[in-house]
Amino acid sequence: MRLDFTVNGRPRQADDVWEGESLLYVLRERLGLPGSKNACEQGECGSCTVRLDGVPVCSCLVAAGQAEGREVVTVEGLAHYAGQRSGGTGARGTSPDEAVGGAAEGAGPQAGEGTGPAPVQQAFIDAGAVQCGFCTPGLLIAADALLELNPDPTDADIREALSGNLCRCTGYEKIMDAVRLAAARRSEGV
C-alpha cells in the first residue's frame, strides 16, 4: 500500500509498504531516516521513540497505515521542531546527516547552515550523556517532550518521563545531568 504522511515538516510518500509493517521500518528502511533506532521491536526500550501528532510514541508499535495523514517528528527533525516551537528562526535539520550528526557526534557549526542542534541535543553533548549512542535519539525525543510540557522538572519527573527509554551502557546519571542542564539553560534564557 501507499503511505502519505508528514515527516519532520515535509510531506513524504512511501510505496509498496507491507500492511503489517511498523512506522519505524518505514522511517528507517523506506525514507532513509535511520535516527530512530530499532532494538527491541516490542515497545520496551524506547529507542524508536518519535512524536506522532505531537505525542511521544514507540514507532515500532505503530502500524505504518496508522500514520497515514499524520505528522511525525524524528530525531532528524528535532532541531527544526524545537526551533519552531521557540518561535525562533529555527534550525531546519532535515537531512539525516545533519541531525544524526547533531545528536551523536557533537554537532557544532558543521551541523548545517545557520542551524544547530536542539537545546536538548546540545545539553546531551555538553553533559557527556552519550556513550554508544543507540538509545540517544529516543531519549532526546522523550526529554524534549518532557521539557516542552514541564520546563522545570524535578528529578522524579525526569526519571518518570525517561522510564520508557533504556540505556544499556547504563549512563543514566549523565542523562539526568543533561536534562537538568537543558532545563536550567532554558530557565536562564540561554
Next chain:
Amino acid sequence: MDFLRPASWEEALAAKAEHPTAVPIAGGTDVMVEINFDRRRPEYLMDLNRVADLYDWEVGEESVRLGASVPYSRIMEHLRAELPGLALASHTVASPQIRNRGGVGGNLGTASPAGDAHPALLAAGAEVEAESVRGARRIPIDDFYTGVKRNALAPDELIRAVHIKKADGPQQYSKVGTRNAMVIAVCAFGLALHPGTRTVRTGIGSAAPTPVRARTAEEFLRAALDEGGFWDNGKIIPPSVARRFADLCAAACNPIDDVRGTADYRRHAVGVMARRTLAWTWESYRGPGRVTEGAA
C-alpha cells in the same frame, strides 16, 4: 494482509461483520509485538485510530463511559477522582510512550491475565459495551474473561466502551514487578471499598488463568466490617481480620510457575498486597479526623 481503515464506528462494525477474522488495532502495544515477532499474520488488520468517539469519555451520575481507545495517560490525567483504582493501575502500565497509545479496550481485547487494567475494573465494578451489526450489549466484567487470553466477545463484535462505576469510596492498586517501569505484572491486586453498599470488591491479576475476584475474601470482610460496626465507628481493622482477608485473597489465586515468578511467590505476594491495600484504603476511609485507637 489487508489493512482496513474504517472512518467511523458504523464502518468498523460493517468491516468486522464482513471479515470476522480482522484483528482490531488501536494502540498497537499487543498486536504490533505479535506481528513484529512473526507470531501472528492476520488476514486483515483493522485500524481503529480513525474512529474518533473511541477516544471520548463521559462522566455520568453513576458511572464513567470510557471509550475503548482512551489512552492510559488521559485516564491518569482526567479521571483520577472518578476512577482512582484504574488511574493508579494506568500509572503502572509500561512507560509514558505506551501509556500515550494503549487503552483499556486493548487490555480487554487481549484479555491477558497480566493486563494491568483488569484488577481495577473488577474491583470498581464495570460493564463492557460490545457491539456488532447485530446490535449492542453490555457484558458484566465478571463474565467477560473466559480463559487465558479469551473473552466473551463474539467474532463479529468490537469493544466500544467500558462503563465503570464511579468510586464511592477509597480504591487502591498494587503491582509486583522487578522494577517500576516497563514491567509485566508478576501479580497485581486491586481493592475498592464501597461504603454506599457496605461492600468491598477485589481484583487479582496474573495469578490465575484469568483476572479474578477473591469473592470469599470479599464476603468475609463484608461480614467482619458489618459485625464490628466498622463502617460507622471507623475503628482500625483488627490485624486478625486483615490477616484472614489476606489469606483468603491468596487462596483465591490459581497461579502457575513461570519466568516471572513461582506460584508460591504469587500467592504470598497477593496476600501481602491484599493486606496493604486494605490498610491504605481503610486509613483513607477513616480520614484524618478519626480517632486513632483501634479495636485491636
